[in-house]
Amino acid sequence: MAQQLYEEMIEIQSQPSPMTEDEIYKEVMDKKLGYARGRGYGEIGSSSSIAKRIRVEELQEAREKATNAEKELVSWLNMSRLKK
Numbered sequence: 001m002a003q004q005l006y007e008e009m010i011e012i013q014s015q016p017s018p019m020t021e022d023e024i025y026k027e028v029m030d031k032k033l034g035y036a037r038g039r040g041y042g043e044i045g046s047s048s049s050i051a052k053r054i055r056v057e058e059l060q061e062a063r064e065k066a067t068n069a070e071k072e073l074v075s076w077l078n079m080s081r082l083k084k
Helices: 001-016 022-030 045-084
Strands: 032-036 039-046
Touching: 001 022
Parallel strands: none
Antiparallel strands: 032 039
């Protein structure tokens, strides 16, 4: 369990994120494992920490999409310049 929490903190720190070390610690260590009715066994926590984690994941996905779109645009522009 401790190894898993440590690895999660390292993973969060390695990502481009506006979170401070204290926020990362709180997010990782604030989790509780147990049984949640309707969801089964797993992580249970405050809805705000779960919502925050979802927002961080969505932000990361949006950044990746924007980066990919930028690469495609640059590639397309380079191809159109070569045709001229």
